Amino acid sequence: MSRMSEKDLNTLRRRVASVANHLLPASSSSSSSSSSAQHVVSSIGCSSSINDNNYHRVHGQVPTHEPLWRLIPSDENGKDFTDIIYQKAVAEPIAKITINRPDRRNAFRPHTIKELIRAFNDARDDGSVGVIILTGKGTKAFCSGGDQALRSKDGYADFESFGRLNVLDLQVQIRRLPKPVIAMVAGYAVGGGHILHMVCDLTIAAENAIFGQTGPKVGSFDAGYGSSIMSRLVGPKKAREMWFLTRFYTASEAEKMGLVNTVVPLDKLEPETIKWCREILRNSPTAIRVLKSALNAVDDGHAGLQGLGGDATLLFYGTEEGSEGKNAYNERRRPDFSKFPRLP
Ligand SMILES: CC(C)(COP(=O)(O)OP(=O)(O)OC[C@H]1O[C@@H](n2cnc3c(N)ncnc32)[C@H](O)[C@@H]1OP(=O)(O)O)[C@@H](O)C(=O)NCCC(=O)NCCSC(=O)c1cc(O)c2ccccc2c1O
Numbered sequence: 001m002s003r004m005s006e007k008d009l010n011t012l013r014r015r016v017a018s019v020a021n022h023l024l025p026a027s028s029s030s031s032s033s034s035s036s037a038q039h040v041v042s043s044i045g046c047s048s049s050i051n052d053n054n055y056h057r058v059h060g061q062v063p064t065h066e067p068l069w070r071l072i073p074s075d076e077n078g079k080d081f082t083d084i085i086y087q088k089a090v091a092e093p094i095a096k097i098t099i100n101r102p103d104r105r106n107a108f109r110p111h112t113i114k115e116l117i118r119a120f121n122d123a124r125d126d127g128s129v130g131v132i133i134l135t136g137k138g139t140k141a142f143c144s145g146g147d148q149a150l151r152s153k154d155g156y157a158d159f160e161s162f163g164r165l166n167v168l169d170l171q172v173q174i175r176r177l178p179k180p181v182i183a184m185v186a187g188y189a190v191g192g193g194h195i196l197h198m199v200c201d202l203t204i205a206a207e208n209a210i211f212g213q214t215g216p217k218v219g220s221f222d223a224g225y226g227s228s229i230m231s232r233l234v235g236p237k238k239a240r241e242m243w244f245l246t247r248f249y250t251a252s253e254a255e256k257m258g259l260v261n262t263v264v265p266l267d268k269l270e271p272e273t274i275k276w277c278r279e280i281l282r283n284s285p286t287a288i289r290v291l292k293s294a295l296n297a298v299d300d301g302h303a304g305l306q307g308l309g310g311d312a313t314l315l316f317y318g319t320e321e322g323s324e325g326k327n328a329y330n331e332r333r334r335p336d337f338s339k340f341p342r343l344p
Pocket residue numbers: 103104105107141144145146147148149156165166167168188190191192193214215218220221222223
């Protein structure tokens with residue numbers, strides 16, 4: 001029998017590893033059982049893990065260096081930001097928006113929300129931004145919701161004679177923004193701050209993060225996304241528990257409830273978030289864009305279809321078939337769609 005080449009041997013090793021992985025219980029993707037997968041595989045003379053395959057050899061690890069941040073000091077009208085810090089990474093498509101009211105546990109006032117809306121608009125429009133991080137200044141709070149000192153009869157009032165609930169507009173904006181938004185949470189994410197992290201696409205939490213709704217204790221409630229998205233995330237029973245009892249939950253409890261994607265030590269919070277950004281950024285931006293629309297579509301009803309439908313039109317405009325209609329109109333001729341396939 002001819003001797004096996006090194007390549008054949010590697011292929012065989014991979015196949016054995018793959019079979020061994022399939023023989024393990026379904027939960028083998030967790031870290032403890034993947035180490036048992038490692039054990040089984042190494043005990044039959046091969047080394048393998050979920051990372052030992054061509055997929056990981058091709059795509060590899062993302063870089064781990066800290067980004068260099070450039071401050072965007074003002075909005076499009078040249079007005080300086082006061083309640084937020086808006087930054088973009090140099091030579092990397094990452095934007096970071098930080099609520100900057102640490103003395104009030106990053107509670108927001110209408111002005112804070114207006115600045116957040118302007119920064120998110122800028123990040124949406126900027127083609128050099130592919131993913132946006134939302135966070136709070138310091139380690140004590142991501143955001144503690146609406147500034148209760150400014151509560152008025154019709155919302156929150158700061159520099160105007162009437163109140164606003166403009167955080168609801170911000171929630172819709174984040175939900176519909178065609179780029180991933182990642183909440184990076186240290187400390188309290190409570191009240192309206194908890195809702196902000198829930199409407200983000202992903203949440204990375206530090207071990208010191210604390211989550212909860214306080215509304216029914218302070219005479220408030222969010223009957224919009226704050227209720228419906230929560231119910232989707234944690235299930236209807238747990239959502240009732242969160243709103244009716246107004247308890248606080250640790251980061252690890254929040255992870256078990258499906259409220260957050262991962263929990264990391266506080267000093268790893270930003271590096272881990274950047275890692276997630278970089279992994280997302282290596283993937284197709286159009287795929288990510290359409291997936292965000294698709295993942296929201298059913299829950300968002302007509303507005304969800306609007307997002308997904310808009311993405312379909314956007315892609316169609318880039319095709320020859322789409323251009324034929326436009327060209328024919330501009331050339332005052334009948335369009336000829338005969339050459340385009342009618343796919344099954
Ligand atoms: C977040 C806390 C649990 C932190 O407690 P801790 O003991 O660490 O800190 P202090 O309590 O001493 O706070 C330090 C300092 O910050 C001030 N502060 C903190 N949060 C707020 C706040 N939300 N508003 C105003 N001020 C705040 C605090 O007073 C201290 O100031 P000093 O001058 O005394 O130093 C704890 O702070 C806490 O429980 N905070 C309140 C959380 C809360 O109830 N948030 C409001 C929920 S309602 C809401 O957010 C909301 C907003 C909306 O815009 C809505 C819109 C539409 C529908 C619903 C909405 C909604 O529900």
